[in-house]
Amino acid sequence: MRPVAALFGQRARLRWLHLILGGALFMPFWMVGSLVVAPLLDGGGIFTGSLGVQWGAYAAGLPLAAVTALFPLARPMSVAAARALCGVPADRFADGPARGRAAKARTAGWFSLHLGCGALVSGATLALPPFAVSVMALPFSPALRESELGRLWGLDRPGWIWAGLPAGLLMLLTLAAVAAAAGALLARQAPRLLGPSPADRLAAAERRAAEAESRNRLARELHDSVGHALSAVTLQAGAARRVLDGDGADLEFVREALTAIEETTRRTVGELDWVLGLLRDEGQAAAAGPGPGLDALEALVRGAGPRVALTVAGDLDPVSEALSREAYRIVQEGLTNAARHAGGEPVAVRLDARTEELEITMENPLPERPPVARPHGGRGLRGVGERARLLGGTVEAGPVDGVWRLAVRIPR
Structure with a gap:
């Protein structure tokens, strides 16, 4: 039961939601990064399907998120979300805006980590479950088995017809494990990056x-x-x-x-x-x-x-x-x-x-x-x-x- 709770328990679900929130917050930065990167790589628009443009926009958006985290409201908002969703004791967080360079740098590091991990997990959460369900449906659909997806997985050959079930299930379990691991990473780093600084303790x-x-x-x-x-x-x-x-x-x-x-x-x-x-x-x-x-x-x-x-x-x-x-x-x-x-x-x-x-x-x-x-x-x-x-x-x-x-x- 412990592995199941670790992947699908309430704490894991809240941390997954926290990651999806980070992915949603990253979308404006990703779009700005796409506007910069897309013309340089292939001249396409921001919604081009090129993986190079997608990863380039991701890399360009992270520094923009870090700069945004230097504004006063960034830490109170991040602390409020982390307190509610990360499963970390509330007294391990700092209150109020970040004061001093070190505290602002830690807030920028947290914001980048949250949005960066959240963007990856959110993208996988949107794309992987439909694909995994399609793979699991291959044994039950002749049309799917004869499609390019079926030929890619070799399910058009005798003896492999039922391989789609464990493959799709493994994809979903992998997604849950990755989300749980990313959520645990954020929970471990939250007190260090959002915790009180010496100035906060003095205040x-x-x-x-x-x-x-x-x-x-x-x-x-x-x-x-x-x-x-x-x-x-x-x-x-x-x-x-x-x-x-x-x-x-x-x-x-x-x-x-x-x-x-x-x-x-x-x-x-x-x-x-x-x-x-x-x-x-x-x-x-x-x-x-x-x-x-x-x-x-x-x-x-x-x-x-x-x-x-x-x-x-x-x-x-x-x-x-x-x-x-x-x-x-x-x-x-x-x-x-x-x-x-x-x-x-x-x-x-x-x-x-x-x-x-x-x-x-x-x-x-x-x-x-x-x-x-x-x-x-x-x-x-x-x-x-x-x-x-x-x-x-x-x-x-x-x-x-x-x-x-x-x-x-x-x-x-």
Whole structure:
């Protein structure tokens, strides 16, 4: 069964179809070659029956096909056909137009090989089966046996009358074997000639890095906006509950806490819409705005509670949009970190824009009891470091003289 599958199985049939496609693509080049060769050899037209003209047109058409393969669309079209019909794993092919001389030369080599082999197999596929059927019909037709074909095969002699059956069958099997061998040759050469070059691999690696950075950015945005909102709301709600549970409830404090919860949730819904816009469509999110920046910093601090103090030195207006957005997120994550781990201690936030660097410093006294750490650690400070490094800045975080300090410096 294996020999039969190798000659007539689905893979063999698809590769045969791929070769016939190559023969069809070669026809325009063959006709142009005939226009050039026919007048030089016998002065006949392009449809002359001379074998010299046919082979001359074939030889002249192959270089024309190779030149055509230098155009940008040649490799994507060849890769699409080979992926569908050659039975080669899709990941072994390059994507996009060929870049560089070596890649273009390999594409030209593949195009010439595909069209050259395809033209020969297509011609044999068109001509040989009718001839083989005629040979196989010779024993059953006296007229055919007495024709020139019968005399050529010697079937007009006694004892040879049935020789046409195996001869015609052998022709068909030979055609199938040649088509299978040519298809296997193309399948072996496809990854080498249409596979990724070093430039293609570098471009693919850059695309993967850009996609990973985009995913990391979305993760940071979700973590900072939603995480901060939940921490701030939890802190304010807990404080309001404790005041209501105590003697002589301070209704004004509870009102301020509820107002802070309302502002925080309303602001976070807008930020969440912006982040979801990034997931749906980068252009739509960009049209909706770049996200919150330092102009929204006072509202952020106000929503974090009365025990957070903000100090700004210098003018923040000249700060670029990208730096303003990242600085806002850094402060937001610092406040989230303090809400989770500072145990209600006061938090001091300072921004200094008087030098060539924007300095962000956040400090809070260390609580008497160490905070309960999450089993696998948090992602907040890691995200702060990623944001700062993307803009060429530095981050320092840790306990200093009984105070937890987060210091970020980013060039303006």
